[in-house]
Amino acid sequence: MSKTYKITLLPGDGIGPEVVAEAVKVLDAVAGKAGFALEYDTRNAGGAAIDAHNDPMPDAVVDACKAADAVLLGAVGGPKWDHLTGRLRPESGLLKIRKELGAFANLRPVSVPASLAENSPLRPEKVAGLDLLTVRELTGGIYFGQPVGEEGEGDDRKAWNTMVYSVGEIKRVARVAFEWARKRRNKVTSVDKANVLAVSRLWRDTVKALHQAEYADVELDHMYIDNAAMQMVINPRQFDVILTGNIFGDILSDASATLGGSLGLLPSASVGGPVGLFEPVHGSAPDIAGQGKANPLAMILSVAMMLDALGEEAAAAAIRTGVDQVLDAGYRSGDLWREGNKLASTTQLGNLVRDAAVAAL
Numbered sequence: 057m058s059k060t061y062k063i064t065l066l067p068g069d070g071i072g073p074e075v076v077a078e079a080v081k082v083l084d085a086v087a088g089k090a091g092f093a094l095e096y097d098t099r100n101a102g103g104a105a106i107d108a109h110n111d112p113m114p115d116a117v118v119d120a121c122k123a124a125d126a127v128l129l130g131a132v133g134g135p136k137w138d139h140l141t142g143r144l145r146p147e148s149g150l151l152k153i154r155k156e157l158g159a160f161a162n163l164r165p166v167s168v169p170a171s172l173a174e175n176s177p178l179r180p181e182k183v184a185g186l187d188l189l190t191v192r193e194l195t196g197g198i199y200f201g202q203p204v205g206e207e208g209e210g211d212d213r214k215a216w217n218t219m220v221y222s223v224g225e226i227k228r229v230a231r232v233a234f235e236w237a238r239k240r241r242n243k244v245t246s247v248d249k250a251n252v253l254a255v256s257r258l259w260r261d262t263v264k265a266l267h268q269a270e271y272a273d274v275e276l277d278h279m280y281i282d283n284a285a286m287q288m289v290i291n292p293r294q295f296d297v298i299l300t301g302n303i304f305g306d307i308l309s310d311a312s313a314t315l316g317g318s319l320g321l322l323p324s325a326s327v328g329g330p331v332g333l334f335e336p337v338h339g340s341a342p343d344i345a346g347q348g349k350a351n352p353l354a355m356i357l358s359v360a361m362m363l364d365a366l367g368e369e370a371a372a373a374a375i376r377t378g379v380d381q382v383l384d385a386g387y388r389s390g391d392l393w394r395e396g397n398k399l400a401s402t403t404q405l406g407n408l409v410r411d412a413a414v415a416a417l
């Protein structure tokens with residue numbers, strides 16, 4: 057009997073449902089040929105869940121996610137819910153599900169095939185063939201450290217956050233980076249601010265010790281965050297896997313996200329717990345929602361990351377090949393379209409990738 061994976065779908069808001077529909081279409085088609093099956097449980101999240109349940113991530117949805125083999129999320133948020141505050145905001149639902157799934161490592165691959173190098177804000181020769189993966193620690197560091205506070209008045213008013221990491225937190229995310237490097241070009245660049253911050257010195261010492269003990273076969277170098285930001289612009293192709301903490305990873309992965317010229321191409325995965333969460337980097341794009349203009353490729357590539365995580369590597373590779381072939385053939389959604397390209401709708405791109413991926417299997 058063929059294997060069946062349980063997938064919880066959280067289409068969300070704006071273009072979320074549109075891109076999830078294309079991703080599911082591609083997934084079903086490759087599954088049929090690769091010999092596995094999928095069972096979907098579709099739930100509201102973000103604004104859709106606020107409308108239905110007055111809660112952006114109801115506990116029942118969290119339970120459905122925990123019961124799945126993987127979760128696919130479109131995007132959440134939009135002007136309709138912008139007036140809400142605190143735990144009622146659509147984005148707070150996202151933070152909740154990431155936390156509940158114990159997803160301590162955020163993976164953000166960025167690759168720029170030669171066919172898209174012209175779309176980059178950098179010169180094409182700087183980015184053609186670029187292929188890097190940022191592994192960002194997601195549940196610790198300054199975004200979660202205690203104490204957090206504020207006191208005083210006038211010029212004496214002050215506020216503080218705490219940047220804290222334990223050896224255990226550093227080791228578990230560093231392992232993710234080293235393991236990925238072994239599947240890629242075998243190089244990790246660990247990014248910190250060890251010249252200034254005590255927490256970064258612990259980060260660097262811990263990464264070095266783990267490297268020596270378990271991953272000496274992987275090339276490792278260390279870079280300060282300020283230099284890494286500069287190198288991301290000067291020579292991004294030097295990077296294979298970037299390993300970094302929560303705040304540095306937030307900033308650096310957004311900078312890397314611009315290199316391909318559109319958010320519509322970038323997938324991501326949040327992993328580390330028993331169930332992984334796979335989602336495009338982009339938001340709900342309310343400006344183009346419902347018009348068939350959304351680029352579904354980031355969502356489709358997030359499905360490829362999910363299949364890799366589930367051990368269905370052949371199907372994942374076929375999807376990536378399908379995406380590359382469709383781009384090579386000149387098809388583009390509006391976000392990437394340039395003179396000489398063929399303008400394609402969300403559904404057309406989904407169909408083209410589906411057919412190319414199935415043919416590649």
Ligand code: NAD
Pocket residue numbers: 071130131132133134135147150319320321335336337338339340341342343344349350351352354389391
């Ligand atoms: P956004 O990513 O939604 O859009 C930024 C720009 O990129 C827009 O011009 C949009 O049209 C374009 N764009 C984004 N994805 C695209 C795609 N797949 N195809 C073509 N064009 C695409 O960011 P924003 O405008 O800052 O935020 C809009 C809403 O999304 C807000 O409510 C925000 O809070 C939310 N948001 C959600 C997530 C998430 O769910 N993970 C992430 C970021 C923003």
